[in-house]
Amino acid sequence: MSGWWAWGAVAALYGYGFFQRVAPSVLVDELRTSLLVGTAAVGGLSALFYVSMALAQVPAGTLLDRFGARRVLTAGSVLAALGSVAFAAAPNMSAASAGRILLGLAASVGFLGCMVVATRVLPPHRFGLAIGLAASIGMLGAMVGQAPLRLAVDALGWREAMAAVTLVPLLLAIACLMLIPRNRSSQEVQADSPAASGERLDLRSMLKRRSIWVCGIVSATLVLPVNVYAGLWAVPFLQEVRNFPASLAALAASCMLIGFGIGSPTAGWLATRTGRPRALLVGAFAVMYCIFVMLVYGPPLSRSFVYLLMVIAGAASGAMVLGFGLASRGVPEDRRGLAFGMANLVVLGFSALGQQASGYVLEVVAHQDLMGPHGTYGSALLLVVGAGVVGLVLTRLLPSTG
Incomplete structure (x- = not known):
């Protein structure tokens, strides 16, 4: 305890x-x-x-x-x-x-x-x-x-x-x-992990571990709709395209964040119970991006149904935490902090780039009806959909069990 x-x-x-x-x-x-x-x-x-x-x-x-x-x-x-x-x-x-x-x-x-x-x-x-x-x-x-x-x-x-x-x-x-207990020494860590003791543990060798970067990209692209859509564009999109009042549009954006808070521990529990984090991640990608496409490019939906879909999508994106567990696989205990930092750098970088790039597209194609009734938001958010496809493909490189 x-x-x-x-x-x-x-x-x-x-x-x-x-x-x-x-x-x-x-x-x-x-x-x-x-x-x-x-x-x-x-x-x-x-x-x-x-x-x-x-x-x-x-x-x-x-x-x-x-x-x-x-x-x-x-x-x-x-x-x-x-x-x-x-x-x-x-x-x-x-x-x-x-x-x-x-x-x-x-x-x-x-x-x-x-x-x-x-x-x-x-x-x-x-x-x-x-x-x-x-x-x-x-x-x-x-x-x-x-x-x-x-x-x-x-x-x-x-x-x-x-x-x-x-x-x-x-x-x-x-x-x-x-x-917090005192940190164990490197000698104690290597004594417990003899297989890892002969491995080079310098920064350069860690940065060359492709598996960590792949896990980071998978996590980043799964949570990208939360960070870019719910975190930045959902409110103006729902107001301008779906005719939501400002307060209800903000509520809808919050629903995705609430779903994320519910889905994260649930995904962790399911991964522990099933031992199949990759399958859970693939399912989460399917749920998140099917709902995301429906919300942005589909026909108008009732407000209550939008709230429900936002919660479900947010819950699916919560599975992104599984990528961090996979990123630390095979990494010695005294290098796991660096592994987590590398993966989280990718998540933060994708979020920043996603917001910046989508904002740029919105500005460039402003007043151009490129996506029919969905306006410039549809054009900008295609970047998120494309990133999701990349992330889903990269799940094939993850271990099937964990």
């Missing part, structure tokens, strides 16, 4: 990272007024979190392997507190940017830490469930960073509300220091 407590502290840090990731979306007006900047600058400020987090994935994984989860996650929690204070107290755009960069760097160890700690303090058959639960906690953090944060901002002011949450990472730093 103590292992779950240690893992829970890290999962809470991951949830806090998600909270900070989405927080600017409800602070747009306050940030423009306080920092004297425009909307584009606020968007850039928000993006700094993603950029710093993505660039830090491989270094973060290496640090987790080299210094151990206890030290790195404690330091990451302290860094999150510093970033929170810097952002809340920022007198200008430069200081706010520094705070967002610190928060992104701190968040880079959250999900990786969940996976590393799970492999070291939990039974192997609980890994899939643990990672699925971590994804759900991340979604919960994102939900707290929306309506509840808005209520706190209205009651206290944005600086006061953001400063108050600094207490969370400080408490998590203490929890990580007390609950």
